[in-house]
Amino acid sequence: MDLISFQEALKIGLNLPQMGLEVQKVPLQEAHGRILAKDFYAKDPLPKATNAAMDGFGFRLEDLGKSMPIGATIYAGNPLAVLAPGTCLKIMTGALVPDGVDVVVPLEQMQEYDDLNATAPLGFKKGANIRYEGENFQAGDLLLKKGTPLKIGDIALLASQGCATLSVYQKLKVGVFSSGDEVVGLGSAAQKHQVYDTNGVVLVAILQHLGFEATHLGHLPDHLKEQTKRLQESLTHDVLISSAGVSVGDKDHFKEALLQMGAKIHYHGVNVKPGKPILCASVADKLIFGMPGNPLSCVATFLALVRPVLCKQAGNNTPEPLIKARLNSPLNVKGQRMHLVLGHLENGVFTPYKDNTYGAGAIDALSRSNGLAYFSGVTEVLVSLLP
Template structure:
């Protein structure tokens, strides 16, 4: 008799999975120009004020506001990067964008607001306010201020921010290592001639690309023969090399489904069969490494390609965020109006839909074939819609969805 007689709800299963996973502890220093997709390993405190001194926000004239009622001669010219002299009394200074404000000046008049008399003295047009067009020291960031927090997923914006602080390299978490293996003797690699009864292996390229988009290091264990010995050997190899072992296929109850019994033999299977569609025969557990080392996490996805994609989006993405030391991640759920009827039973269903804007908000259309083997539905769709169990959805009703090409958002 199975030790997993019931289907575990998706939210409960994901909560259990995340509770079993600990963030990685290893860190490394990375140049600020190579931070895309990396996770910050510690808080960043500003080592200086940004900007480090008062400077001009535009081309114009630095003045004392109290002296601007009369024409003023130009006493100096200040360009960006030049150290100015104190502003002479009853004068103004020609100043360029980014130029340091000379001591004694308290405003910058933009060049469009001045006129010149016959002696090239400057006449200010309009009312001048103290602080006008001056970017103050520390206006952006102040010395000692926390500007980024540990666990932040870094992108080009953060690279620019860190560079503005003068940081050449910063500590980040080591990349998560994922060992990827596929089972199924019926699978042929793209480029090979199909033999009778074979299909091409789409799961391996799909997941290799998907994992690369998540910024993880992929250890490709290739295609594993449908035997208990080969499956056990691949899982053990993955455990020694990776933080997480990811398999496709072999987790159901067929005579040639060897992954689940192999995990139970080598380690511990903690979850099996989720109340989700597609993707019910998901397996989660642990596989021991060499003595004294922490166990590797195992996630087994079904063999059907849409089940693989949905399982990666719903389960694997939050697991990788947890391993990488990021805050819990969740999709940015939106609400649209379904233009179709749908009925769910015991399982929560993830439908491939196309979300398009309309006068009433987002309009959701479902792909006509929601079979888990129809991979073209994933490229047709731009979103996944979630229909809870025991739901009778009618056209026009609200339905939660998220866009496939958006990253999950940190909830910290």
């Protein structure tokens, strides 16, 4: 197995040809987490019209400090009123501000007022407590770029523009296998020589969290012909991911099965710990990843090397942010390679779980950690938060 560097593996994955993505229309309330398929431009300015930011009184600057008759009271939803000469206006939050009103003085800051007259103190600057039309953005401004994963704030912004439906990319269809004759499904009674299907369940959960349409396709037996058949039948999915069977053992048939299908192997073996045997391949425009069988290795390498590739393939132009952090103490590791270290990130400081002395089978490390650090022998690390 010829190893390539972590950086090279990631570059290969990110430079794979973009698979064709279908576009669909969805109601705005169902668009959270989806990937925007077209640039979205503002239909209206924000604010749409100049309006009051507070409940109060509208005055001309030169009338501050004077007792002024109240010419009218205006509310949000009222048509635009007129400020008559020699008067002020009582105005509520969101109401349209008439021409001539220079400031809105909040009720609690008024010098005095009753039903007929109002006196505002001096000291307010022009524009105080007024939201001017278009001060946030103008009609025609680019609000959201194609490829944006939509957050709650984006949904609110689009709703404010009257957007009822939205063009988004179809979700990637990802099929997940677990391989190995020792693997048994959850809910059954595993014997001493068996293990529960942790990888399949965890991968599906992560994939669904990332917004993909993920399906557990079951178990791949340690049999070359059967693996080839099952994988070939599953190419209706955009992406296939299988765990275990990617090393060089007698029953590790995954790579050979792919070759019998005519797959192109992009890499097999990365200089990373854990997760060295990870494999990336493609058949036509379908992507296939072979993950290590150990759950820690499987999750770590998926997050580091597979997640960014799938997000890009899904049309997402916003990479998962990596957080710069300091190590709480020096981390001694062996070998010149990328180390993926589980631990806890708090206030910019990363603390490896059990000082990075946990073993490959310590699944508790996943439960007790909130971050995955990328470490290659420096005092600072980059950390991605665990889903």
